[in-house]
Amino acid sequence: MKVKILKDSLVKGMELVTRVSLKKVSLPILSTCLIETEKNFLKITATNLESAVIWWGLSKIEETGKICVDAKFFANVISHIKEETITLEAENHILRIGDKNVSLKIKGVNPEEFPIIPQKESLEKITISSEKLCDSLSKIINIPSPSLGRPEISGILFSFEKEILKLVATDSFRLAEKKIPLLTPQAKTYSLILPQTAAKEILGIFGKEEGEINFYLTPNQIFIESLARELPHPKILFTSKLIEGEYPNYQEVIPKKFKTKVRLDKNEFLSQVKTASLFSGKINEIKLNISKKDGKVEILSQNPDYGEFKSQIFSKIEGEDISISFNYKFLIDGISSIDEKEFDFLFTDPEGPAILKPSEDYFYVLMPIKAS
Amino acid sequence: MEKEEIWQSVLAQIQLMTSPANFATWFQNTKISSLENGKVVISVPNSFVKEWLQQKYSKTILKILKSLIPEVKELSYQIEKTGLKIIDRKLEETLPPAQLTLQELEVDKKTNLNPKYTFSNFVVGSFNELAYAAAMAVVKNPGQVYNPFFVYGGVGLGKTHLLQAIGNEILKNFPKKKVRYVPCEKFVSDVILSIKNHQIENLKSFYHNFDVLLIDDIQFLSGKEKTQEEFFYIFNTLYEKNKQIVISSDRPPKAIPALTERLRSRFEGGIIADISLPDFETRLAILRKKSEERGVSFSDEILNYIASNIKKNIRELEGALNILVTYQKLNKKEPDFQTAKQLLKNLISPSGKISSVKKIIKTVAEFYEISEKELLSNSRRKEYVKARQVAMYLLREELKCSFPFIGRKFGGKDHTTAIHAYNKIVNSLKKDGELVEEIKEIKERIFS
Numbered sequence: 001m002k003v004k005i006l007k008d009s010l011v012k013g014m015e016l017v018t019r020v021s022l023k024k025v026s027l028p029i030l031s032t033c034l035i036e037t038e039k040n041f042l043k044i045t046a047t048n049l050e051s052a053v054i055w056w057g058l059s060k061i062e063e064t065g066k067i068c069v070d071a072k073f074f075a076n077v078i079s080h081i082k083e084e085t086i087t088l089e090a091e092n093h094i095l096r097i098g099d100k101n102v103s104l105k106i107k108g109v110n111p112e113e114f115p116i117i118p119q120k121e122s123l124e125k126i127t128i129s130s131e132k133l134c135d136s137l138s139k140i141i142n143i144p145s146p147s148l149g150r151p152e153i154s155g156i157l158f159s160f161e162k163e164i165l166k167l168v169a170t171d172s173f174r175l176a177e178k179k180i181p182l183l184t185p186q187a188k189t190y191s192l193i194l195p196q197t198a199a200k201e202i203l204g205i206f207g208k209e210e211g212e213i214n215f216y217l218t219p220n221q222i223f224i225e226s227l228a229r230e231l232p233h234p235k236i237l238f239t240s241k242l243i244e245g246e247y248p249n250y251q252e253v254i255p256k257k258f259k260t261k262v263r264l265d266k267n268e269f270l271s272q273v274k275t276a277s278l279f280s281g282k283i284n285e286i287k288l289n290i291s292k293k294d295g296k297v298e299i300l301s302q303n304p305d306y307g308e309f310k311s312q313i314f315s316k317i318e319g320e321d322i323s324i325s326f327n328y329k330f331l332i333d334g335i336s337s338i339d340e341k342e343f344d345f346l347f348t349d350p351e352g353p354a355i356l357k358p359s360e361d362y363f364y365v366l367m368p369i370k371a372s
Numbered sequence: 373m374e375k376e377e378i379w380q381s382v383l384a385q386i387q388l389m390t391s392p393a394n395f396a397t398w399f400q401n402t403k404i405s406s407l408e409n410g411k412v413v414i415s416v417p418n419s420f421v422k423e424w425l426q427q428k429y430s431k432t433i434l435k436i437l438k439s440l441i442p443e444v445k446e447l448s449y450q451i452e453k454t455g456l457k458i459i460d461r462k463l464e465e466t467l468p469p470a471q472l473t474l475q476e477l478e479v480d481k482k483t484n485l486n487p488k489y490t491f492s493n494f495v496v497g498s499f500n501e502l503a504y505a506a507a508m509a510v511v512k513n514p515g516q517v518y519n520p521f522f523v524y525g526g527v528g529l530g531k532t533h534l535l536q537a538i539g540n541e542i543l544k545n546f547p548k549k550k551v552r553y554v555p556c557e558k559f560v561s562d563v564i565l566s567i568k569n570h571q572i573e574n575l576k577s578f579y580h581n582f583d584v585l586l587i588d589d590i591q592f593l594s595g596k597e598k599t600q601e602e603f604f605y606i607f608n609t610l611y612e613k614n615k616q617i618v619i620s621s622d623r624p625p626k627a628i629p630a631l632t633e634r635l636r637s638r639f640e641g642g643i644i645a646d647i648s649l650p651d652f653e654t655r656l657a658i659l660r661k662k663s664e665e666r667g668v669s670f671s672d673e674i675l676n677y678i679a680s681n682i683k684k685n686i687r688e689l690e691g692a693l694n695i696l697v698t699y700q701k702l703n704k705k706e707p708d709f710q711t712a713k714q715l716l717k718n719l720i721s722p723s724g725k726i727s728s729v730k731k732i733i734k735t736v737a738e739f740y741e742i743s744e745k746e747l748l749s750n751s752r753r754k755e756y757v758k759a760r761q762v763a764m765y766l767l768r769e770e771l772k773c774s775f776p777f778i779g780r781k782f783g784g785k786d787h788t789t790a791i792h793a794y795n796k797i798v799n800s801l802k803k804d805g806e807l808v809e810e811i812k813e814i815k816e817r818i819f820s
Contacts, residue, residue: 027397049397049420113394116427118419153477172473220451221419241418248477282702283471327471351472367472370698 001035001065001090003042005057007081013044013055014075016236019204020053021046021071033074034114035088035095036066041233042088045117046071051198051240052117053205056233068109069095077104118239120223123216126160127183130206130213130226136167136178137203139337139362143169143176144196152245155193158222160215162186168250174330174366175253176337183212190217193247198222198240205238254365255355260290260319260347262297266358269297270335272311276301277328279309284327285369290347292317301328324350325369334364375404379414382436389432398424405452410445412437415452422449483543484553489536495661497654500530503645507534511541514549514584514616518643520607524621525647528687531620534647535586538618542584549583556592563599572602579606584616590639591621595630604635611638627809650686655679658686662693668700674712681720692719729767729781735818736763739810750783762811764790765797770818 014033023031033046041056067090077097078086087098090108097104137156146154150172157168165180194202202224206213209226216223221239228235276286280301289298295314302308324347334356335343343358356364379402387395398421405415414433416422425433426449437444479486496504503523510521521538525531539551566575579585585606593600610617621628624646625639650658656679663669674696682688695715699707707715737744740759747759760782767773767781768790775787775794782790800807 026393028393047420049418052420115420116423118423170474170477172477173471175474175477218419241420246481248479249481250477252479253474253477353474365474367474369471 001037001067002063003037003059003061003088004085005042005059007078007084007086009057010086011079013057014078016055016205017044017046017053018071018075019201020048020051022048029109029113031070032068032109032114033071034066034068034111037061037064047115047117049115051201051238054117054237056235065090066111067093067095068111068114069106074106077106118221120216123218125184126186126215127212128165128180128215129183130209130211132180133213134203134207136180137199139178140167140169140176141196141199141203143171143174145171146196151243152193152247155195155243156199157191157193157247159191160186161189170250174334174364175250176364179361191247192217192222193243193245194222194240195243202238205236253353255348255353258319258346258348260322262290262345263316263342264313264345265342266335266338266340268313272299272313273328273331273335276309276311277332279303279306280328283369284329285325286328286331287323287325289323290317291321322347322350324354326366327369330366334366337364375407378440379404381440382433385436386432405450410443412444412447414447414449416449417452419451422451425449483539483551485536485539485551487540489533490540491537493665494530494533494537495654495658497650497657499650499654500647503534503647506643506645507538510616510618511538511545514542515614519611520617520619520639520642522619522625522639522642522644523647524624526622526684528685529647530686531647532588535588535618535620539584539586550581551584552582553586556587556589559587560592560596560599563602567598576606580609582615585610586618588620590619591623591628593631594628600632600635607638623809649684652679655689658689659693662690666697668697670696670706671709673709677713678716688719692716729771732766732770732818733763735814736766739814739817748782761793761797764793766814768794
């Protein structure tokens with residue numbers, strides 16, 4: 001194999017693929033990446049057998065071939081090279097990196113040992129904006145908790161419904177749903193559960209990509225691809241296994257009727273809740289007293305060791321007075337995930353679900369703490 | 373040779389050709405899922421393994437298989453549906469005990485059952501022995517004995533727990549059976565909705581599919597004639613096919629008002645078991661079991677105090693325990709007896725349960741549709757006499773009024789009259805089921 005490629009492009013490519021390669025003593029091949037030629041591209045693949053990343057970089061192919069080298073080490077080496085163009089040569093499981101002044105030889109592994117990445121075959125394509133997906137995913141990604149022992153809610157639900165994609169996450173104390181428009185409307189509806197780790201990889205890999213990304217779905221595997229900007233060829237392909245099982249019927253969780261509705265300024269409320277959180281006791285409790293007559297929301301917290309906090313926000317209140325307590329961590333998570341300047345905070349009962357709703361596209365349901 | 377054995381001998385040979393790491397990575401959790409007409413399907417855990425075996429090992433596997441069974445011609449791979457791994461469902465202890473959860477997420481979508489209700493956490497005592505025994509017979513042979521199984525008892529005594537435990541246990545014993553738990557209210561609203569949408573046939577065929585139907589709080593059918601009719605058809609179809617039906621109610625079929633005769637007689641056709649109030653020892657046993665489940669312990673003095681003061685509702689027992697558990701978690705120490713008493717003050721003498729002489733008289737008069745004046749008068753008309761005796765009985769029973777006081781209250785009667793009235797009702801209660809229900813209803817009205 002002999003290939004010439006722009007250094008910056010290769011460095012970026014290696015940044016992406018090293019995300020999934022891992023040090024696994026039992027199978028050393030998983031810490032390597034597969035470097036091979038494919039038409040006018042250099043193709044680099046890494047996998048941990050749960051997910052895989054493939055990157056294509058336009059390059060001048062002088063001789064076809066392939067080789068496997070340790071991914072992190074290779075990435076590290078090339079980042080130190082000063083030249084604009086890098087020449088890669090592979091022969092007898094040795095990778096030579098040409099440079100005018102230095103000459104490097106990296107020991108490789110037999111590429112035949114490298115795992116075979118599942119193929120996406122010809123599947124229906126669903127297109128979505130990369131920024132919107134990553135932005136939405138980042139709101140809810142930290143909600144699922146892997147320690148719950150319930151595999152089906154340890155991941156993130158992707159529900160493709162005609163013109164929208166719904167992303168749902170829960171840890172049984174709170175649940176959030178975000179809607180994103182699909183750029184290619186679907187006749188059918190699909191739903192799948194993506195592992196939380198894979199969702200984090202998506203954020204890392206596509207977070208910096210602008211434009212569109214394509215989804216291809218199979219019953220066991222998801223494929224996500226972004227195209228090169230200059231030419232209609234894939235640039236990055238990410239694939240992951242899915243979590244089997246059926247996501248709970250989360251619609252049942254969403255309260256339909258409310259007793260109290262409060263309109264709040266996001267930043268003001270967030271800053272007061274954060275201050276209140278400093279004073280909250282062992283169970284992270286923050287209490288809200290909502291009084292319609294006075295038109296204000298009181299925020300209270302106290303700690304036997306530090307003292308107590310009390311503040312108030314005047315706002316528009318509809319419905320009944322209510323007094324309700326929350327774990328401040330869950331409340332802050334919810335408020336922080338709101339982009340809008342203002343949002344509705346709706347309550348059902350001091351021991352029933354409450355909901356943060358800034359718009360039609362997003363909501364965050366959370367359960368209160370039993371007041372002590 | 374069995375499928376397992378064949379695959380074992382294939383693996384035994386492949387093991388010799390690959391490195392141990394490769395072997396462990398690619399052949400773990402693989403097996404032959406079917407072997408028919410020379411076609412072998414190998415089940416693999418994920419798509420990576422599928423691709424790898426397909427491309428790297430197909431020839432070898434096929435060769436070995438052929439040497440074992442000559443007629444093998446084709447090899448294919450299939451990603452296995454492993455089903456969900458059930459891991460111990462213990463929530464992290466770091467979360468405060470007071471944090472409430474989104475309950476609905478626990479419920480299984482297909483069966484509508486909540487897995488937390490099982491027989492292992494169901495306490496059996498003399499008060500529910502019969503119901504438990506019948507339930508055990510039902511879970512062993514669903515549809516064969518005791519069909520329908522009708523269980524009734526007061527609020528918070530474990531009817532829903534029993535019903536759901538039956539469902540969960542049957543699923544455990546017979547994973548293929550289709551089980552469905554439906555609260556009656558949900559059934560009623562489904563019927564109304566499907567009538568509105570002209571889809572009543574869909575609803576019927578939906579229910580006809582189940583092998584086990586568990587209906588909770590059937591008394592809600594009372595007065596809903598159309599729903600009763602639909603339920604009657606579903607009941608009959610299932611019953612004829614020997615599908616198990618389990619029904620719960622807060623009162624026996626006879627006492628459910630406005631229930632058509634044909635349904636009533638069908639409910640009585642299987643076995644009727646009641647869950648009465650748990651005795652002191654059972655209440656104590658429940659408290660011990662529940663505190664064990666939460667990994668806490670309280671002194672016998674405290675448990676005795678709760679058990680002797682909360683008598684009528686197991687849910688309230690749990691509530692009392694919850695309060696103490698929360699206290700213990702927050703303060704990192706066991707509450708002493710005085711603290712416990714203080715904490716449980718609201719629960720044990722709840723303000724809602726306080727009634728007055730006036731309220732009892734008013735409620736009794738309303739119940740028997742006579743005026744208070746008539747109730748307190750000296751008239752000896754039959755309908756007044758019974759109501760008056762019931763009122764006297766309740767004053768004695770609930771407010772511990774003295775007999776002379778009761779006598780004076782009812783138009784200056786002698787205390788012996790009051791004693792007579794009280795004894796008469798006590799005796800009638802032993803044989804007259806209707807009167808038992810009447811008094812229960814009146815008490816509910818007084819305390820609601």
